[in-house]
Amino acid sequence: MAVLLAFPLLGGLVMVQSAIVSRIPILHGTADVVLLAVAAWALQPRVTAHWHWAVIGGVLMTLPSALPFGVFLAAYLLTVFLADLLRRRVWRVPMMAMFLVVFCGTLFSHGLSLLALWLTGMPRPLLDSLNLVTLPSLVLNILLAVPMSVLIGDLARWLYPPEIEV
Amino acid sequence: MLKFNSPRSILIAVAALLAVGLIFMALSGYLTPISRLLLDPLVTAQGWLSTRYLAIQDFVTAPADLARLRQRNAELEAENARLQAQVIELQQQLAEDRVLSALLDYVRANPQNQYVTASVIGRDTSPFLQYVIINRGSDHGLRRGMPVVTQQGLVGRVAAVAPAAARVQLLTDAATRVNVRLQQSGADAVLLGQVTGELSLDMIPQSSAVQVGELVLTSGLGGDYPENLLIGQVSGVRRLEAALFQTASVQPVVDFKQLRIVLVIVNFRPVDITPLLPTPSVP
Numbered sequence: 001m002a003v004l005l006a007f008p009l010l011g012g013l014v015m016v017q018s019a020i021v022s023r024i025p026i027l028h029g030t031a032d033v034v035l036l037a038v039a040a041w042a043l044q045p046r047v048t049a050h051w052h053w054a055v056i057g058g059v060l061m062t063l064p065s066a067l068p069f070g071v072f073l074a075a076y077l078l079t080v081f082l083a084d085l086l087r088r089r090v091w092r093v094p095m096m097a098m099f100l101v102v103f104c105g106t107l108f109s110h111g112l113s114l115l116a117l118w119l120t121g122m123p124r125p126l127l128d129s130l131n132l133v134t135l136p137s138l139v140l141n142i143l144l145a146v147p148m149s150v151l152i153g154d155l156a157r158w159l160y161p162p163e164i165e166v
Numbered sequence: 167m168l169k170f171n172s173p174r175s176i177l178i179a180v181a182a183l184l185a186v187g188l189i190f191m192a193l194s195g196y197l198t199p200i201s202r203l204l205l206d207p208l209v210t211a212q213g214w215l216s217t218r219y220l221a222i223q224d225f226v227t228a229p230a231d232l233a234r235l236r237q238r239n240a241e242l243e244a245e246n247a248r249l250q251a252q253v254i255e256l257q258q259q260l261a262e263d264r265v266l267s268a269l270l271d272y273v274r275a276n277p278q279n280q281y282v283t284a285s286v287i288g289r290d291t292s293p294f295l296q297y298v299i300i301n302r303g304s305d306h307g308l309r310r311g312m313p314v315v316t317q318q319g320l321v322g323r324v325a326a327v328a329p330a331a332a333r334v335q336l337l338t339d340a341a342t343r344v345n346v347r348l349q350q351s352g353a354d355a356v357l358l359g360q361v362t363g364e365l366s367l368d369m370i371p372q373s374s375a376v377q378v379g380e381l382v383l384t385s386g387l388g389g390d391y392p393e394n395l396l397i398g399q400v401s402g403v404r405r406l407e408a409a410l411f412q413t414a415s416v417q418p419v420v421d422f423k424q425l426r427i428v429l430v431i432v433n434f435r436p437v438d439i440t441p442l443l444p445t446p447s448v449p
Binding site: 072132 | 287288289290291292293294295297299325326333335340341360361362363423
């Protein structure tokens, strides 16, 4: 069910990302709502399909982008790996874990993007990229982490209702 | 027969005289204090009664009126919302019509080209890349490398094509390289996109007297773009004595953040000059 739901949900988020979010930059950085959704989903307790979400989100994000295939996929898989690691250790402070995962996930995504562009002969200046793209994107992602975490939390509770001891 | 001296006749006569007298006194104003004394309590009582009656009538009939007013209010609110949506739609249509009208003027002014009109429906999901997605693709005759313009000037070129959509690389993308010519000085140069979203010129010969405000046009060299497409104006020149070439910054004529509708020049085919480029000889 959660895997089936990922296709329309993440597909819709990719459309929102391309049509709206990418048009609202701070300097040249934009938020990544798919990364936020995947990270928030991976941090939910009792959720099992988080790797599937990373793969589906990574593939869907590649479709409208000129970035080489696999950049978003690898970044989201790394993000989910980190979220999975944190979920087992700092579960008492889920919002802190969300902030940490989003922060690292953004760095993974941008680092891999820069590496891929460099490898394909289209290098970007590192300092300008950091100042004008990565730092503003980090700010936007951290700002949107809370509402996305709440929304995805509600969705996870709906799909995986808490067990009641009788 | 009525007798004038009968008691009844006398009573009638007295009553008539009294009536005439009262009328005369009333007309003369002698009865006003008396009538005020009598009427004031009556008026007050009637006012009190009328007010209470109207209050009771309102109380009894109000629910029906309230329901009717609420229904009317809901109808008017719905009507208002519909009209507001219509106004927004018409405003959007007007803005689109203005853009299309300007594009039509451009098409009429440049009849040598064939165009396909496309709407910008999205941007690249990576903030490192300056690409837009348009709603026309190979089904509409678009091919990779076709130039994309607006009525203001050059926007970029088609980088990838799907059946119903295409991805356009903007001039501001950091990987963009366009051979250009400066209109007044006639100097050739290379236009570069920046990660900052700005445009710059490189490879301007030191001997060229480049002026601020010069128009930057495509030169057509390299076969990637048709010649004489407007790109922008020189906004600053940097000349170092020790450097081989001058550099300059360019103010583009197109607002790349507000792209809505673009024209794809479909009768231009880019020339692939890769086979003509010299390759390092093998010893």
